[in-house]
Amino acid sequence: MSDKLNIEQLVSSKLGEAEIEPAQGSWPAIQRKLRWRQFMRFDPVKLNIFYLGGLLVISAGLILLLNTDQSDTGSMKDTGFVRDANPAESIRNKNITPNQEELVPEDATNQQHEVASGKIRAASQDREADRDVSQSNREPANDVKGSALEEFETIPGDTSSTGHARELPVQNTLVPYFTCSVQYGCAPLIVQFFNQSLNETSFHWSFGTEGTMQDQDPVYKFIEPGKHVVTLAAKNAEGQTATYHQIIEVYPSPTAEFEIEEGIKSPDGLGNFDLINYSEGASSYAWNLVGKSKGSHSTWSSNEFQPSIQLSDIEQGTRYLSLVATNEDGCTDSTIQVIPDYPGSFTPTLRFPTAFSPNPSGPGGGQYSPHEKRIDLFYPVFSTEPREYTLRIFTRTGEQIFETQNIYRGWDGYYLQERSAGGVYVWMAEGTWENGKEFKTQGDITLIWSDQR
Amino acid sequence: MNGEKDILSGCIRGKQSAQRKLFEKYSRLLLGVCNRYASCIEEAEDIMQEGFVKIFLNIKNFKGEGSLVAWMRRIMINTAITHYHKMLKHRYHEDLENVSELKFEETNWEEADFSREELFNVIHQMPQGYRQVFNLYAVEGYKHREIAEILKIDENTSKSQYSRARRWLQERLVNLKESEKAKR
Numbered sequence: 117m118s119d120k121l122n123i124e125q126l127v128s129s130k131l132g133e134a135e136i137e138p139a140q141g142s143w144p145a146i147q148r149k150l151r152w153r154q155f156m157r158f159d160p161v162k163l164n165i166f167y168l169g170g171l172l173v174i175s176a177g178l179i180l181l182l183n184t185d186q187s188d189t190g191s192m193k194d195t196g197f198v199r200d201a202n203p204a205e206s207i208r209n210k211n212i213t214p215n216q217e218e219l220v221p222e223d224a225t226n227q228q229h230e231v232a233s234g235k236i237r238a239a240s241q242d243r244e245a246d247r248d249v250s251q252s253n254r255e256p257a258n259d260v261k262g263s264a265l266e267e268f269e270t271i272p273g274d275t276s277s278t279g280h281a282r283e284l285p286v287q288n289t290l291v292p293y294f295t296c297s298v299q300y301g302c303a304p305l306i307v308q309f310f311n312q313s314l315n316e317t318s319f320h321w322s323f324g325t326e327g328t329m330q331d332q333d334p335v336y337k338f339i340e341p342g343k344h345v346v347t348l349a350a351k352n353a354e355g356q357t358a359t360y361h362q363i364i365e366v367y368p369s370p371t372a373e374f375e376i377e378e379g380i381k382s383p384d385g386l387g388n389f390d391l392i393n394y395s396e397g398a399s400s401y402a403w404n405l406v407g408k409s410k411g412s413h414s415t416w417s418s419n420e421f422q423p424s425i426q427l428s429d430i431e432q433g434t435r436y437l438s439l440v441a442t443n444e445d446g447c448t449d450s451t452i453q454v455i456p457d458y459p460g461s462f463t464p465t466l467r468f469p470t471a472f473s474p475n476p477s478g479p480g481g482g483q484y485s486p487h488e489k490r491i492d493l494f495y496p497v498f499s500t501e502p503r504e505y506t507l508r509i510f511t512r513t514g515e516q517i518f519e520t521q522n523i524y525r526g527w528d529g530y531y532l533q534e535r536s537a538g539g540v541y542v543w544m545a546e547g548t549w550e551n552g553k554e555f556k557t558q559g560d561i562t563l564i565w566s567d568q569r
Numbered sequence: 570m571n572g573e574k575d576i577l578s579g580c581i582r583g584k585q586s587a588q589r590k591l592f593e594k595y596s597r598l599l600l601g602v603c604n605r606y607a608s609c610i611e612e613a614e615d616i617m618q619e620g621f622v623k624i625f626l627n628i629k630n631f632k633g634e635g636s637l638v639a640w641m642r643r644i645m646i647n648t649a650i651t652h653y654h655k656m657l658k659h660r661y662h663e664d665l666e667n668v669s670e671l672k673f674e675e676t677n678w679e680e681a682d683f684s685r686e687e688l689f690n691v692i693h694q695m696p697q698g699y700r701q702v703f704n705l706y707a708v709e710g711y712k713h714r715e716i717a718e719i720l721k722i723d724e725n726t727s728k729s730q731y732s733r734a735r736r737w738l739q740e741r742l743v744n745l746k747e748s749e750k751a752k753r
Binding site: 138 | 588596601610613617621625626678680685735738739742
């Protein structure tokens with residue numbers, strides 16, 4: 117049958133162009149939705165959410181601007197002022213940091229006096245005028261102090277204060293501020309702080325470590341190197357709190373330490389001292405001889421790490437050696453030591469034993485090497501080798517049985533290859549020291565044969 | 570004054586009177602279109618309202634290529650499909666596999682066999698996935714490739730959905746017819 121339809125044809129023909137009457141509220145609903153959508157999407161020619169948002173932002177900005185303007189002319193202005201021109205300082209007139217005082221232009225300083233002493237008249241016109249002056253002065257002051265490591269913040273305890281800014285008397289504004297004797301230096305750094313806050317009823321200091329201080333003008337010793345934040349927290353009668361902080365930078369310091377040691381003699385027999393450097397954290401060193409009396413300077417000095425000093429460089433009267441150690445930050449430490457007597461350098465000595473026991477097995481010739489310790493020979497112990505030397509030994513009856521000009525030869529207890537008899541002998545030594553001084557000394561020696569009783 | 574051009578230019582300028590005229594002129598037809606994609610007349614109304622909002626907001630982009638009615642129909646269909654995708658997130662998926670594959674014989678119908686309301690009723694009861702594919706293919710005349718793109722499904726899915734939709738519809742219509750006969 118030709119008018120039979122399959123399912124697609126049936127649906128298409130019956131429903132494809134079917135019309136249904138929309139509900140009554142359809143059109144108003146569409147209009148509502150349309151207005152809302154138009155409002156929500158950006159259209160440059162129509163009032164929409166973006167314009168409304170923009171308007172809101174602008175009005176909020178205006179309100180804020182007006183508010184800050186008000187507070188600027190009122191009491192809160194002082195806080196802004198302190199940051200740049202520091203009225204507290206000039207009011208208290210302590211003159212602790214004269215350089216800062218100088219940096220502030222003359223007008224500004226006068227201005228601060230006015231602000232602080234509350235001379236600003238209530239008339240807002242006057243305030244406006246003052247503000248202009250202060251603002252024009254702000255910039256140069258700001259430039260000068262731009263490098264200062266300080267920041268200022270105010271936390272108004274009472275938020276309504278901005279609204280009533282005009283009514284608040286100027287002199288009641290809390291202005292925490294302090295100055296310090298130094299802002300940076302080598303460890304350990306001792307800094308004196310001066311509290312110059314305005315209108316504070318209570319305050320406390322913190323130095324970046326545990327605990328606080330209540331002193332008016334505390335002195336604090338910074339031991340650890342690094343940046344330390346020093347905070348002064350102040351509170352006024354109205355319960356407002358505010359803090360002010362500065363950074364104190366402490367550089368590490370070196371430690372200077374050394375020892376003086378007897379050096380090895382040079383081939384020409386001159387003595388010297390080796391200087392052993394135990395300094396820490398330093399990069400350069402300065403060694404100097406220091407005389408007993410002030411101002412007597414030695415010609416010798418050294419910048420080496422571990423120099424040697426010749427005995428001949430040590431002039432008569434110089435008794436001290438100083439070392440100054442310096443690090444990259446320019447921090448120094450110094451130490452001073454007494455130069456010890458060089459063995460034999462000033463009072464050469466010869467010392468003879470009072471008894472000895474020769475080798476019973478026969479004569480040995482008496483030669484010994486320097487620093488050798490022999491008990492079978494009779495010879496002196498000396499601090500320094502004499503230039504000339506003669507040792508003679510006599511029996512109790514006056515007969516000479518031994519003589520030598522060699523300091524490194526002692527008596528072996530034999531005379532003409534025969535054992536000398538046990539008992540007491542007399543010795544005589546004479547000669548000249550290296551420094552030209554002559555010496556002559558004598559004594560007795562007891563000879564003991566170890567195999568005889 | 571009431572010509573389509575005037576209405577169109579009025580709508581482009583955002584004139585409320587022109588918008589109203591456009592609505593009055595085409596809302597019945599477009600609600601019919603929406604009704605095929607909805608599971609009830611209220612849903613169809615919603616889709617139509619949303620579609621009209623889109624039409625008014627975008628009518629300035631209508632370039633005049635093709636007829637305005639066709640353009641509006643397409644917007645309605647798109648709105649319906651967007652609506653369907655949105656609804657998918659909130660509705661349980663109907664078990665589309667739960668359709669008997671047995672005893673299927675092609676039946677042909679006469680136009681007078683069913684009233685429009687009866688047909689709409691059956692369409693409304695159709696599982697959503699079937700309804701979209703069936704409408705797009707059988708009534709709108711889209712190709713399976715296009716349907717796949719529109720519905721963001723696989724082309725083969727579109728094909729199998731369609732044949733199942735067809736079978737589903739066939740069964741319902743047969744049942745409907747039989748119950749009608751029984752009533753008489």
